[in-house]
Amino acid sequence: MRLLLxxxxxxPRRARALPGELLTAAGAADAVLHAGDWTDPVALDALAARSARLIGVYGNNDGPGLRARLPEVARAELGGLRFAVVHDTGPARGREQRCAARFPDVDVLVFGHSHIPWDTTAPGGPRLLNPGSPTDRRRQPHPTYMTAEAADGRLRDVTLHRLGPAAEPGRQP
Structure with a gap:
């Protein structure tokens, strides 16, 4: 299974629209996992229209309309792996232990909030993946997203993709 994270x-707070490269990757994926802070249903609808399967959650910047459509935590089995998606996992310090305790029954936890890419494995717990942000890089050098392959109970080819300057707010391709 090809995954887009x-x-x-x-x-439209940080970008007028989702980057074209992200939408193309969504169309090529078997499942798209979005860890919240859409801020507008337009982004949800755009990804849903291009995705074979969309698994998403709401974030702290998502209002009542998005919260009515999305859960706080989503779970799915993909390629023989148990996934959970959540927006915020708290501070970086202690994250692995906190997530292992909160999600003892998952293999992979996808999260967001910090806009900082993250890829670690909690001791005895899940692999933790934060794809960063494709539209708001904050203190990172580039806007980002991730892709991965899930098959036969294994996660392979986890790749962090860097988007160019055209993905940033106010820039035109």
Whole structure:
């Protein structure tokens, strides 16, 4: 299964629309996992229209309309792996232990909020993946998203993709 992982799209606050590269990757994926902070249903609808399967959650910047459509935590089995998606996992310090305790029954936890890419494995717990943000890089050098392959109970080819300057707010391709 080809997976696209994204978070913190912040449309239209940080970008007028989702980057074309992200939408193309969504169309090529078997499942898209979005870890919240859409900020507008337009982003949800755009990804849903291009996705074979969309698994998403709401974030702290998502209002009542998005919260009515999305859960706080989503779970799915993909490629023989148990996934959970959540927006915020708290501070970086102690994250692995906190997430292992909160999600003892998952293999992979996708999260967002910080806009900082993250890829670690909690001791005895899940692999933790934060794809960063494709529209609001904050203190990072580039806007980002991730892709991965899930098959036969294994996660392979986890790749962090860097988007160019055209993905940033106010820039035109």
């Amino acid at each position: 994204t978070s913190d799209t912040h449309v």
